[in-house]
Amino acid sequence: MKIIQVHSKLNVYLILFVTLLVIVLPPSTAAISCSKVSSALKKNKSVDYNDLKKCLESFPFNAKLATETVDAVLHFLSNYYVFYDRAREDPPSGFTYQPVDLKNELDSIRKKKFKSDYDFTITLRNIIFKLKDGHTSIFNLCYQRFNYDQGLSLYSVVTTDKKKKKKQIIKVLKDSVDSSNNNCEVIEIGGKPALQAIIDFANDTIQYSKDLSVRFNMALAPSKSQFLRELFQQFTLREDLPETSSIKYKLTCPKKKKPFILERKWKITYHDGFDGFSYSCLEQNNENISNGKTSRDKITKSTLSNKFKTSNSEDLKIAHAKELAAGSLYLLNDKSKTGVVVVDEEQSSDEDSYKDYFQELKKHGTKKIILDMSNNNGGTITVAIFLTSLLFSSKQPNAFPTDIILNNLTISKIENSFKTNSTVDDLYNPNVYLSFPFGNHFNSSSEFIGTQKKRTSNLYFDALTSDEKELLKNVSFPWTSDDIIIITNGFCASACALISLFLSEIHKVRTIAVGGLLNDQMSFSTYPGGQIISPDTVSSSVGDKIADVPGKNVLSFTVREAYDFDQNYTAKDVLEYSYKPADCRLYYDEKNVKDPSLLWLEASKILNNEVKC
Template identity: 60%
Template sequence: MKIIQVYSTLNIYLVLFVALLTDAKLQCEEVSKSLESNEPVEYNVAKKCLKSFPYNARHATKTVDSVLHFLSNYYVFLDRAKDNPPSGFKYQPVDLKTELISLRKTTFKSDHDFSMALRNTLFKLKDGHTRVTNLCYQNFIYDQNLALYSVITTDKVGKKNQVSNDTLDPSNNDCEVTEIGGKPALKAIVDFANDKIAYSKDLGVRFNMALALSINSYSQQFNLRGDFPETSNITYNLSCSKNKSFTLERKWNITYKNGFGLFNNFCLNQNNNTIFSPNDNFASSDKETESTLATESTSNDKFEPPESSNENKKLAHAKLVVEDFYLLDDGKTKVGVAVITRERQDHDNILKDGFQKLNKRDMSNNIGGALTVPLFLTSLLLSSKQPNSFPTDIIIQNFTIPKIEENFNTSDPNVYNIYNPNFYLSFPSGKHFRNASEFIGSRKKRTSNLYINALTSNEEKILNNISSFPWTSDDIIIITNGFCASSCALLTLFFSEIHKVKTIAVGGLLDTQMSFSTFPGGEVQSPNVISLFSESYDIDMNGTVKDILEYTYKPADYRLYYDEDNAKDPSLLWLEAAKILNEKA
């Protein structure tokens, strides 16, 4: 612990702080032993440990000031977040400045309580790009070894069931869950999705993310959490048959992501003055800082919710052609299916090879990916010329202007840099910027000044050396569970809005329209680089700017629901999508 010898009272305060942290180390001794022996941690033991880290008012104030400065100067949606949600979205407006200032004046019982209050404030944005994470607290994994999925039958009353898949007791598989924690099961899931899930402005998408059907690490959030649960267990009323109805009480299985090293060697290290002690380097200034409590505009894996425990689903009606590309054939319909779910370094060649294998066939897409995917795929599939993105805008500060000027002439053209004007085109002309000043502009108005132009030379080479595919936008249909985020959202929205590709949303709430994408604003970032948030704007066929995409409700053209069969075999959903595609053709 660093002792700053300025005033004797400060010295006394810091010495007392060391003593309190030592007490936290003692309170966490059982947790450390469990983690070191690779054993789960008991709920009350974990609670005692987490609540024992001392609240440090000075550190808390500096943290809030830093977050407030960061969001006030870079978060493009700061003012818009205060408005009521557009029709179709469901979330509460939030005045971040007011709430953060109020947070700064509040005294908390522990550092954990403060961290969660700050985290929950930003969660109100329902913006998957923007959150605050403490690695010492959010690396714990709380698992019930129980997966729920939603089944909607097509009987006369449109019955809704919550059905469980129990990895501890398989005899409970496919039992109907009638109540959770004393509430009707559906209401319990909807309430959780409404209050606790922060990664979409659409409640239907959040509902899907609470369950076990999202094929990514954001799924199953009701039963697989990264934040400390409010209760030590959850009770489920199960109805398995006429003769088997009972109450299941399931405790949390608590482990720690990536082993015990970080927690034992860093979080409990009393000589560490980064996370707990007042640190003058973690200030409200425009410079790179290091802290385990970081404001994020990223999809970095270490900040995501725990990975889903779902097993790979069986595909009865789809034949693998090449990785992530399938040929769907039920004897009546032959359709190509591309499942693009994650960013890969070799993504471009995989996409090219996969679509070449599916040449001369229709397609059904379930899409997600890297920043360049919207540009590359639009050019690849529809032979479109750039610009292949929505008009975009960023906030330019005095701090970033020298970086922009430097990047204009010195940046490697093959290395993407968020403040390099060469990676943007001017809106609406679609031409390259002639100099840094033209890119910076007057700064009096932030409205759709840019097109993203992030294709690399390798991507350009691939596009120049491949023959055009035979299909048009009428031959493509997009199917997602609504969690098609960030660059995936930009891609599907661009396909839908500009190229009129039809879309299907799966799951969600019965007879309620649902988005096919989520949080198109922002950008994938790491906390050790200059910060950037961007906002993209909807445009019509004439290129006229409409509203910000992040706050524009875009429901899918068609809806499909999960049942007991397609929840386990997505190829059945692809068959339904193929029928819709062929019918509209």
């Protein structure tokens, strides 16, 4: 009995001792790091790189959740991703990317034991990024909402030396920390020749184009001051934790005698500040946040209702054109009578504005038109059809043929929708589609499904709405294909790509690509794939047993593909995997990178046959 009492007392003492240890011992390094991250965000200060790295890597790897995530991602991509099989093939000549066997690559990470949930998430994300498909990505609502900013804008310039030999260099467009570095040449980045460092980054890291020259442009500052922050300057503005806490740049400046090293740390903030970080990361749970799902295919923009007002943007320099509509419509200050329409997105609310722009140019007696479609992230599919119909109203068809992947679930949904005469606007409802090329309604579900093994028959994209058809009534413009030219920096994406490709391929409108790598041909558009969708939308439509990707990972992917077609309206090449270089090429210099109207003047000379490409 006494022995029992002694043991009982020892147990009490042990409990007290352990309790004291818990109280006295400091919290873990990871907890301290997350606390420091939270503290910095609360005070609206930059987060320390090492604190953030330790914090992100402190979230434990959950093998069960990881397996469920891989299962869900593979399920949706193998059953609905329209390029699942094609991604395994070697790239066509002109494109630069590696083939991706999604099944093998995703299966391979099931066997790995990751150090942290963050490590697993980045590995999964990098597999999807290899596709170089801007519509297809996976985004973590905790880890990928940090912003990493170097405070530098870099750009590429092509110069000509005394021997008239062209050379491509990297320069500082703007240093928001030290303006004395503006216009300096960047000789090295991280000990590597600067140009090569940017090329390697564009090749390995950027996902949004299969063309390396377009990705190269996206690594740097765009040619216009109004741009999408998350899609440009990706070398100095990132959304994934960089490999190092700082980058060393070797600069040479006109006003400084010797080259010098500039070491720049990352300024780190969180997209939604402390509250967002606390909710998404510190209070992490395994539920999906449906209202957090985002799509890169659509962006918001201030309304164009104040059309024909002058822009008061201090940053935008347009010295060689008269502005007719703020940031959107110009007349060149030369004798060519050339107008410029800036098409920077495709939103249905802008259709009447675009119509007004062309009517305004007609009133001014404009002879030629430049369509500047640079930095265009896409938008609504029918707007692409509307714009091509607006310029070439008498031509049919007015869009590319498309198709959708078929499986047992989607076939069942297609057949049921046709049987019930459903009019619900749904991806797998044949009643909301028209057949290519003549725009007829489908007479049966089997006609919609067609004779292809894994794809539907050829479909139009989306039919024009009644409002769009009304806008197109009694429209007549004097311009032919020879009077129009398209200029882009290669990032004319999604719906923009479909417009520019249709005008180029079908109506033979000439194209100009700006920037990119010296002496390489370059695309004037990127990821025309077709249509972006999320797993929950597909799942709710067809009744899939898997509702979505678990956790905080938001998956999106291409669900419909578009094809080129020949004179007999027979579908040919898949546009996403077709290399379509521009007819003509221009490069940036110290002046035109800051003033796009200088590029417009060069485009006008090409358009008016004053110079050859």
